[in-house]
Amino acid sequence: MLTCYGLxxxxxxxxxxxxxxxxxxxxxxxxxxxxxxxxxxVLAAAGDLIEDRTPALDRWFTQQIVGLPDAMIGELSxxxxxxxxxxxxxxxxxPRSEVTIKLHLRWALPMxxxxxxxxxxxxxxxxREQVLDALPPSGNARSTAGQGLKxxxxxxxxxxVLFTDPTTRVKVGYHAAKQPLPVNVELLRAALMSxxxxxxxxxxxxxxxxxxAGQLQRLQLTDVRDGRLHVEGRIIxxxxxxxxxxxxxxxxxxxxxxxxxxxxxxxxxxxxxxTEECSKRWIWxxxxxxxxIAAIREDRILREAHATGGDVRRLADLFGLSIQAxxxxxxTVDHPDLPGKQ
Numbered sequence: 144m145l146t147c148y149g150l151x152x153x154x155x156x157x158x159x160x161x162x163x164x165x166x167x168x169x170x171x172x173x174x175x176x177x178x179x180x181x182x183x184x185v186l187a188a189a190g191d192l193i194e195d196r197t198p199a200l201d202r203w204f205t206q207q208i209v210g211l212p213d214a215m216i217g218e219l220s221x222x223x224x225x226x227x228x229x230x231x232x233x234x235x236x237x238p239r240s241e242v243t244i245k246l247h248l249r250w251a252l253p254m255x256x257x258x259x260x261x262x263x264x265x266x267x268x269x270x271r272e273q274v275l276d277a278l279p280p281s282g283n284a285r286s287t288a289g290q291g292l293k294x295x296x297x298x299x300x301x302x303x304v305l306f307t308d309p310t311t312r313v314k315v316g317y318h319a320a321k322q323p324l325p326v327n328v329e330l331l332r333a334a335l336m337s338x339x340x341x342x343x344x345x346x347x348x349x350x351x352x353x354x355x356a357g358q359l360q361r362l363q364l365t366d367v368r369d370g371r372l373h374v375e376g377r378i379i380x381x382x383x384x385x386x387x388x389x390x391x392x393x394x395x396x397x398x399x400x401x402x403x404x405x406x407x408x409x410x411x412x413x414x415x416x417x418t419e420e421c422s423k424r425w426i427w428x429x430x431x432x433x434x435x436i437a438a439i440r441e442d443r444i445l446r447e448a449h450a451t452g453g454d455v456r457r458l459a460d461l462f463g464l465s466i467q468a469x470x471x472x473x474x475t476v477d478h479p480d481l482p483g484k485q
Contacts, residue, residue: 146181153182165195181417200227200241207248211255214265219248219255221304222295234301250291254278266296267305274309281316289315320471326442330433335384341409342429344385344392348372349439351382353462356427356436360420362408377463448472 149172153164164186172179186192204223208216226247229238254277258269274292279285293310300308334346348354354362358374366372367389372379381389400415407420414421430436444462451457453473458464 145178146185149177149179149182150185152177153186163191163193165193167195170196180413200244203245204248207252211259212264214267215255215259215263218266218299218304219295221302222298223248225298225302226294230302236298246287247291247294250287251295252291254288254292266299266309269309271309271311271313274313278313278315283318286316286318289313290318323441323445323472323475324438325445326434326438331439331442334431334434335388339429340388340392340395342431344388345409345426345430346434346439347382347385347388349436350443351385352379353440353443355440356423359409359426359436360407360423363406364408365406367408375463444469444472445475449476452476 149169152172152175153169156168157164166183169179169182169186169192172182183192208219211219223244225236226239226244230236254274255266257277258273263269278288278292289310293313293315296305296308296310299305331346331350335343335350337343337346345359348359352372354374362372362374366374367381370381370386372381396410400410403410403415405414405418407414407418409421409426411421411425426436430439440462444458444464447461448454448458448469453476455466455469455473458469458472459466462469
């Protein structure tokens, strides 16, 4: 009903009948507490929506390069466009994820700002010696800063924006993997015993079976059957504590959304009336600020590694890890700082 009200309002603001509607005009419905996403979805399906908003990633990039020289901004803009959209012409390149773009720019920005403050206006003025002087001496700080700068300079050299790549043959080392650590047991126990069935079920699936956030999002009702969980080609026998919490959650789900057509296991107040999956943000907020999916999953894999005496193949089968990723956990089995180790 609220979606219908919103559609009537935005259609009533048109200067010309049957004209497309700007997405920025639809966002004004927030001011009168009406939903905007269902309205946009209906208009987009009808072909009557014009996306005139600036993407959040574009706004972020513009904010990050404020204060840099114009020539450097132009060079970074070339890098950003290729990273975001890719390039079908040689040298061909696939688009990179938003996370990759943000990380590479953040890692390189301190050096770029330092060179700008020293009077350099373009990356063409930077040579190998200046790169070596600007890089941190060692550790993860050096590897990340070097990776970010290499990402920018290699791409610009390939696009013929730079004549030479000043990062060529500059060794920056490798990013050291973080040591896996156990989670706070009291916090985990409190989450498993939560009065919120959704929170208890989410935490149980991660704590007992090591599911990731994306897997939790995509889970459907039909993936849970006969006491087993079917996820990404794997069949997992559900632990009894997980079955109990899933039964409690499914009872709540049926009571709250008895007529929903959404096939996904986890629903929210928004997706209960639609068919799309829940958001990762909802999962993070439901689990709470004191725990994270990554920390719970890491704890589960770490405990399994110690229970099996460092059987990396078992970790690969249970949690879908690669051998390299599993080795990160099995290497802790004989760690000299662990209790009982000499």
